Structure formats: C-alpha cells, structure tokens
Amino acid sequence: MVVLAASVITKTGKALVSRQFVDMTRIRIEGLLAAFPKLVGIEKQHTYVETENVRYVYQPIESLYLLLVTNKQSNILEDLETLRLLSKLVPEYSPALDEEGICNMAFELIFAFDEVICLGHKENLTVPLVKKYCEMDSHEEKLHLLVRQSKINDTKDRMKQKASEIDKSKIDKSRGDKGGFMSSGLGRLDDGFSKMGISGGGGGFGSGSVHGLGADLEYPKPKGPSSADAPAQAPAKGLGMQLGKTQRTNRFLESLKAEGEVILEDISANTSSTKASLAVVSTDPVTLSVEEKINVMLKRDGGLSNFEVQGTLSLQILSRDDGFIQVQIDTGDNVDFQFKTHPNINRELFSNQNILGLKDPSRPFPTSQTGDAAGLGLLRWRMQSTDESLVPLSINCWPSVSGRETYVSIEYEASSKFDLHNVAISIPLPAVRDPPSVRQVDGEWSYDSRRTCLVWSILLIDSSNRNGSMEFVVPAADSSAFFPINVEFTSLKTFAEVRVAGIVALKGGAPPKYSSKVQLLTDNYQVV
Structure with a gap:
C-alpha cells in the first residue's frame, strides 16, 4: 500500500x-x-x-x-x-x-x-x-530533572535554616537589650520564685490554655533609680510597635481579600488605624481579661453531641509598683461551673470572699509586656452539659436533589441570651468548578475556592435578626457532602458571667486604675 x-x-x-x-x-x-x-x-x-x-x-x-x-x-x-x-x-x-x-x-x-x-x-x-x-521518554532526562529538583530542595532547606538562624539571633539580641533578663537573671528569678512558693509547671491547672503563675509570672531584674521612669515609657513604646503591626496586618488582610478569603471586620471597629491600635493595646496600669471558649457538636438531624465551656481570667500589670493588689470578682450563682484557682492563689480567701490574691501578700503580682495579650492566668472554670437550650446558635441544613441539581436550604436560630458578632458559617461543597448559585440570603456570602466551601457571614445577630436563612443550588450531590458545617462568632457576654468587681491596694492609698475585657469565642463549633 x-x-x-x-x-x-x-x-x-x-x-x-x-x-x-x-x-x-x-x-x-x-x-x-x-x-x-x-x-x-x-x-x-x-x-x-x-x-x-x-x-x-x-x-x-x-x-x-x-x-x-x-x-x-x-x-x-x-x-x-x-x-x-x-x-x-x-x-x-x-x-x-x-x-x-x-x-x-x-x-x-x-x-x-x-x-x-x-x-x-x-x-x-x-x-x-x-x-x-x-x-521521547529518556532516562537521562529524568535523571537530570531529579538532580535539578534535588538542588532546588537543598537550596530551600538552606534558606529556611539561614532564616531560622537570623530570627534566633534577633531574639537573642532583643533579650540582651532587656538587661540580660533571660540569661544572667534567670538564676535570681528561680531563687525568688522558690522563696515565694511559686514553682514551674501548671500545678492544679493541668494542660490547657490557662497560663500558670509558676510558668508565666516573671519579675523584672532590679534596676537603679532610673527604673521609675519605665512605667510611663512602656505604654508609649507599645503603642508605636502596635501601629506598625497594624499597618502590616492591614496589608496582609488586603492580600487575603484579593485571593478570595473571607475577612470579617468588627462593626465596632473605627476606620482610623490609630484609634484601632488604641483599642487593642490597653494603656491602663492593670488589665483584667475574662475569656470563654465554647466547644459545640450539633447533630444534623437535631440533638446535641457535645457542649463544653472553658473560661479563664487573666491579669496584666505594666508596673511592679501596681502589683501589690488583690482582685475582687463576682461569680454570680453559677452552680453548674467548676472553678479552680492557681495553686499560688489563696484559695480560702477566694472561697470565702471571692478575692484573688497571692498566698504571700508581701509579694506583688509580676509584670508583663504590653504586647502580651494572654496575660497571667489566675482563675479557670469549666462546664459540660447536654441541655440543647444552652446552645447560642442552632443551624439546620436541608439538601434535596431535584434532577441534576441539589437545592440546599440552611437556616440559623440564635438564642436571645447573646448578641453574636462576626458570625461566619462555612458550608463545604462538592468538588465543583464554579461557585454555587445563591437564590436568597440574609446577610452576605462568598465562595472560597481554595477550601471549596460557601461562607455565609452576618456581622451582627441581635434582637432584630434572631432567625435567618439562605438557599443555594449546586450540581447533584450526596447530602453528606455539605457536612460538617463550621461556625465562628464572638460575643461580649459569657456563660459564667464572671466580672471584675474591683481591685484592692495592699499598701494603702488609692488602687491603680484598671480596665476589664469580656469575650466569648468559638473554639470548635460544628454541625456534623
């Protein structure tokens, strides 16, 4: 042929x-x-x-x-x-x-x-x-590509190692600039802790996010007469650093928005970057923070699998002279909560008068840096329950297949006990190339292509919108593809309703000025 x-x-x-x-x-x-x-x-x-x-x-x-x-x-x-x-x-x-x-x-x-x-x-x-x-598959070409990739990987490893060495040298230098506190002053700190009865470890706290006094309470190295000016300079220095950090954070958030990430902004935030920085960094000599984290596992067909609340009360002091205090708190009628104090806190004083103070009142509470948002953990509480009425936000999701499409109706119902801020409900989607078709939504929605999920966001849920719904359409898929649903929100009210009643100065005179923060956060909130 x-x-x-x-x-x-x-x-x-x-x-x-x-x-x-x-x-x-x-x-x-x-x-x-x-x-x-x-x-x-x-x-x-x-x-x-x-x-x-x-x-x-x-x-x-x-x-x-x-x-x-x-x-x-x-x-x-x-x-x-x-x-x-x-x-x-x-x-x-x-x-x-x-x-x-x-x-x-x-x-x-x-x-x-x-x-x-x-x-x-x-x-x-x-x-x-x-x-x-x-x-034209070639063994020599494959070998060449493997050698080239190996060189690239080696170069990346060296870059990471060099970057780690640079970061370590910066940390060591910053520690040295603080008067050798972490090196030469470490032995004197251990001696001071031993005399005071404060030792390392978590004591009765166990493992958790609460900062133990033994591990976190740090006393500054004794200074000369010039150290009296330090309290006045500390807030100003912290503000300057925070402003620069805020600018970098804003640029980072803008880049995430360009990639399709959902960035929820607090409705109470001020548009001025300077005022926002002032809201983050407290300039008061004493700051007390009450924070609760909630873990909830809801069933898709109704019911409650897990409900747990963990709370902490943290203390932040800028000046050593302001550390001679005791904290008066109000725990209310919380019979469902288990409260635990740090071992170096006077438990009898707390049990009888709800006052948090060190066992040795002649010793002050240690100081902490302005940027240390965690503070020093003093009190911890915990609650577990199977009462579904305690859930602050319930989610119902109803997928239904019709022909080649799946219609998904999802609704929320919020408890009247809480006003929820920055609510984000993430619904996973089947592997689709295009965003879903949203027919109706109370609030705003966005499609996260990297995580393949639909994010339903509501800035504030209060008495005006305790209920809301959304409906969207995707190609036909099994109902299990839309679970687990992840929920995130914050609130200015807690379950235990622990609050700071005041502080008492142990050396007499007027107590230092203080501020208190209260916040409820979601740690793991899912509908499975």
Missing part, C-alpha cells in the same frame, strides 16, 4: 490537519481534499470512494472526517487497518473532537501520523508505542 496523505477535514472539505507522505504539490493535495465532499454519498454504507487515480478511505468522527488518500493499487484491508489505528490516536491527543480542539493539537497529531506512516507505508505500531515515541 502507499498512503499519499492523511487528513482531518470538515464535511465542507476544510482541512484542519493534513500530512502528505509522498512528493506531491500543495495544489494537488488541496484539489484532492476539495473534491472529497462531493464524492461522499449520504446513504452509502461503505467508507471508501474511488476515482480514476486515487482511493479515499475515510471514517466519520462526529462532525469531522478522518481521511486517507491512497493509490488504487493499495491493499484496502491494510488501508482500513491504518485508518483504524489513526482513529484511535485522534481522541488520544485531542479530547475535544471539534474544529477548535483539532487545530489546537495539530502539531501533536501530525507527529503521531508520522510515526504510524513512513514514506507512505504503515509501520507495525500500537497506540502506546506511538505515544511513547512521541513523548
């Missing part, structure tokens, strides 16, 4: 891919291809047409033709076998069997045709062999 040319053409005779295998002029090839559509009959069952000089062997491929032009002396059986092999190669290299898809893969198809037919004669090949020859 002798194959003159192999082509993929449209039904109008337009050649999308054409490869000639013998010495023929371009005009001759174009003339043969242009004549082919006129020779093809509509009702003919065979797949070849003969003229005076050539034979057309063809096969329809959707709206196109795969065509071989051979001489009349060629073996028709071999021609059909060649055509069958080429018909398998075309979809291998061009998944889209239309004009655009064929044109995009024209060079790959021509190279594949060249492997099958050489100088007009068929080669004894299979589809895997053709693909292998076209790929």
